[in-house]
Amino acid sequence: MTAVTAVTAATTKAAGALDLDKLFAARLHAVRVRPYLATALFALHVVESRRVPTMAVDRHWRCYVSPGFVERTSEEELAAVWVHEVSHLLRDHHGRGDRVARERGLHGPGERLRINIAADFEINDDVFGDGLVRPEGAVQPAAVGLPEGQLMEDYLRRFGLGPHTQHMAWLDCGSGADGLERDWDLGEDGAHGLSEQERDAVRFRVAQGITGRPGNAPSGWKRWAQEAFHPPQPWRELLGAAVRSATSGSGAGDDYTYSRPSRRSAGVPGAVLPSLRRRPPRVCVVIDTSGSVSDGELGSALLEVAAISRAVGGRRDLVTVVPCDASARIAHPLCQAEGIVLIGGGGTDLRTGFATALRSGARPDVIVVLTDGQTPWPSTRPPCRTVVGLFPRERRSAGSWDEDEGHYVPDGPPDWARVVEIG
Template sequence: MPAGPRAPASPAGVSLDRTKLLAARLKATGSHPYLASALYSLTVVPSFEVPTMGVDRHWRCYVSPAFVDATPVPALAAVWIHEVAHLLRDHHRRAELLPSAVRHDHHRVNVAQDCEINDDLSSLPAGAMKPAMFGLPDGRLFEEYLGGIPATPHPPQCGSGAHGVPMPWESSAAARVSPAEAGAIRRQTAQALRAHAKARGRVPAGWSRWADEILEPTIDWRQALTGAVREAAAWAAGAVDYTYRRPSRRGAAVRGVVLPSLRRPMPRVAVVVDTSGSMGDEQLRAVLAEVAGVLRAVGIGHNRVAVLSCDADVHAVRQVATVGEVTLEGGGGTDMRVGIERALQARQRPQIVIVLTDGLTPWPPTAPSAARVVAGLVGDEAPSPPPWIETIRIPSR
């Protein structure tokens, strides 16, 4: 529930005004019809311990009878939407992915989550957390808000369905929604939102963005790049060769003869960096740092990596140990063909060529032999390279 004045404690025996509470839910479905299925999936659990309203990760909604008595129906309707938003946006799972140093302060996490939800909600009770209260812009995810949220002496208590930490007032006796059912509810809600937007044309920006992510999930480009490089490395390592550095154990059966053993070579990598005028130096260094992490994760050491700075010509070729050693020279036109060709002409020919570019370049007409090319296209509008190039799209921010 959004932070605000708490209702007086309910004395034992005071019952929940379900008529008022359900009237508020009906009002919520009237203003946000695409949320109807999700709102009616919540199980209401009256509780004298919960300060206002809160949810657990099993779609149980805990409600204070005193809070319902003290809150007008329009505000209660907004709180219904607020609480179901925590579950639809999978806040508890996202909270578990935070670094432990941040995750343990679940009150601060809850405030940031409320800011993500409340920026496009009206009629909330007084004191509801909104980004403007902290000098932050609307329209961000809670992970982006966290850095600007200070500790608060009056934290919200939205329950484990928000920050992921079980609260004393949560019960295991009431009906629950399974993770598989929750996934189906999210998808159904996203489809209903799309249909509503198409028919009516008016949907809050935060909800529209959420539906896009549910129906067309964005693959993290770092994971995609790691997978592409790992697959290319496995392909290159498949080219087995013989070596006498480690003699074959079968040689023990033949006196006086040393037999070679088979080896799977660790691939060499060339990173061709587009330093033309259309590429930002700061952005390139950030992407290079990620690429260095990918190569380490795959097990390719820096002594097997060459970095080439290239615009319409190749300006620098270096074996580097850290990203800080990379010299980004250039700033003219763009032609990644010369960078790829130069990389493949090296005395120690790479088996993997990673090209970081905005895509505004000509490409080689055919795939090189005995090498795989992976293109990291920086920017949302980057044109696609030829189909034989493994393509990873890197957002501009």
């Protein structure tokens, strides 16, 4: 190194400029210990910023880096932070954060901080070790008494902000971690961002690297890689949309009433004509409780019942539940959902569930069926809309089914039902 070069380097360091040599050396270390993440790590574009506490990412794959943080952090810890930040982007925490914020009404910076913490929990439980040191201050689920191995959405349901999270208030992994754009983000039109197609290509290459050498990746990354090749259907959104569509369509909830006579009565002297008025729609949920439906699926069904009540405006008094295997139980009002017992375990005949739903009090405007589909269906269309939430099952040959009597191959849901595959 010449004297002039040495003086220039010393001046730059004194001015607090970003030490790119150290930062990129740390990235090379991360690539050596996590080779399947190489494509993603090299896809990040570095942006020097004194407004981030450590390192942060935006949804366009820019990595904002604090010069002071790089200066005071060892190369080994910086490698771990590289892996942590790129994990937010690969796991689409920004998109998932936006979705969960909309679904659960999580507004404001406090709730976005909670999303950031939950996303960190999902990453940090298995990202370190095997050549990657744990950085100082890396948050763990155990800090709030939660188990490892869960997803961001699961963690969000189980902790809130308080004294036990006060030491995490400094966290800011950027909009790439929680979906909330910062004022220091370069934004969609800024330089060096990746397009949506380029981001998808990076994820695909990383997933290829993980599945090609599965023994080198933690279980969380293996699960992610499988979903990258076979993305799960957003069935909760589809089911909610199907229920809302069924309850808002013409005829659902419409009824004639004399409480406000029709204006056409003036044209018929001596007669009072009823007017057509819209009332809140009634929904009956038929839950398949046969032996072929697992306890986990029944638990999921109860969660969906609550979601269905939100899809119709939160009127729990207008939603009833009918547990059904080979015979149907009584229709329970949802306002007493905590007391509903899903009794069953036998064969399946949802025709009795339809019959009970149509006989229970006021006729429903929409019937929602949650089932694995191993059932006979009504031969005629019921006098209301029908939405079927179908638990996934492998298709088998005709000789492999046996439901109490002979070999039984179930028909698919009828054409008059709107079908959404669950899971």
